[in-house]
Amino acid sequence: MIQDIAPKSLNNQYDPAKKPCASSPVFHFQGKKLLCSVRTERGPVEVNVSGPSSVKLTKEISFPTYEQAAAAGAFKGGEPSVNGPVPDLSFIFSVGDDDCFLLRSGDALEIPGFTYEEIGVYRDTFPVENAYAAVTAFHLNNWYESERFCGHCGTPLVHDGVERMMRCPKCGNMIFPRINPCVIVGIMHEDKILCTQYNRPGSGRFALVAGFCEIGETIEDTVRREVMEEVGVRVKNITFYKSQPWAMSSSLLCGFLCEAESEDAHADGVELASARWFTRDELKECYTPSHVALTSNIITAFMNGEIGPENCRR
Ligand SMILES: [Zn+2]
Incomplete structure (x- = not known):
């Protein structure tokens, strides 16, 4: 990555x-x-x-x-x-x-x-x-x-002398670097992994179910909610895999693996254009790995047999 x-x-x-x-x-x-x-x-x-x-x-x-x-x-x-x-x-x-x-x-x-x-x-x-x-x-x-002006009082912000933070010299408001937690989910069922494709022009790349953590939920709740919203699948054995700082969306991506209770998945048609189960052999035919993103790390590790549903069972 x-x-x-x-x-x-x-x-x-x-x-x-x-x-x-x-x-x-x-x-x-x-x-x-x-x-x-x-x-x-x-x-x-x-x-x-x-x-x-x-x-x-x-x-x-x-x-x-x-x-x-x-x-x-x-x-x-x-x-x-x-x-x-x-x-x-x-x-x-x-x-x-x-x-x-x-x-x-x-x-x-x-x-x-x-x-x-x-x-x-x-x-x-x-x-x-x-x-x-x-x-x-x-x-x-x-x-x-x-972060140039205070959101409370409009005063120009200054660098803090001790921490990486912007401080309002008038009201004391403190602003830390923005890091939005997200999930990336490797959903597996027996010998298959669920890959998705986004519903936007020029986005042919394989993806995994992903989304931002919302107010009032744990990161595991985010996994369950995003998987249900995007592909309509019930999952179990949610297990943390790896994380990745993702600067393009000011995020921290939290990678999880989990098992689907069935292969009855469908794309939401809004955010996702398609959701399809792939075996390792099918991925080897059509998937091009990239060294950049956690998504590719998960798909590639599954394709190479380094991870599977057994990694979710503790
Ligand atoms: Zn202020």
Whole structure:
């Protein structure tokens, strides 16, 4: 999955005192586009999905450094204020030995070799730690862009000095990064798994039943409700599998496995266009694994015989 970047790791401990060095990566967005370099000279790189399944990535992604951003005039008018008003250069996380910074200011930068690319570029670029850093920076950038004024009193918010949080200097309102819990459900019955397809244009990819946790329910309740709403199936033996931070919807995806009481499933026709049971052999004929998402990790692990209904019985 996109967050599996071992032997490196992403350290998100908040440290507002951290200052960039010349080689520190700087993330700068224009809407959903990220300033980066995408090159093809050094690929392909093979990345594991699950079991024997892997994908080959041909595009290499990198980001401008603090030195390059400064030379392009990102901080003209003096040194950037770290965790101050815009232009605002905030330490966001480190990846391996690199301290990464987010530049918030409106104007596009012109840096030779770098262009603003749609954030979806993370899906097929290597190294995976850079792809993961890009979407995580996107998640934080969205949050910082949305949380500029206090929702209670309208006062401009400021960075907190201790935690990653925006604080209202007038009324004390505290706003933490937005993370919406969701479920992704691998529904199995004997030798089959239930795959779905979304009811929206261009969405031919296989999916699993999924949805946001609502107010007043446990995450297991979400599993039962979403499965019933989307495919009309009663499930049992709901078992937590793995989780995944999903920056594109500011979510934490909680992956569950469960067993259907019968194979009597039907798509709701609203959110889902189809819901169909697949055996492992049928998946091998038509399913293309991806290294990015928990959904693909679950489908691929089932296809390869690494998981099955027995994983739900404790
Ligand atoms: Zn306020």
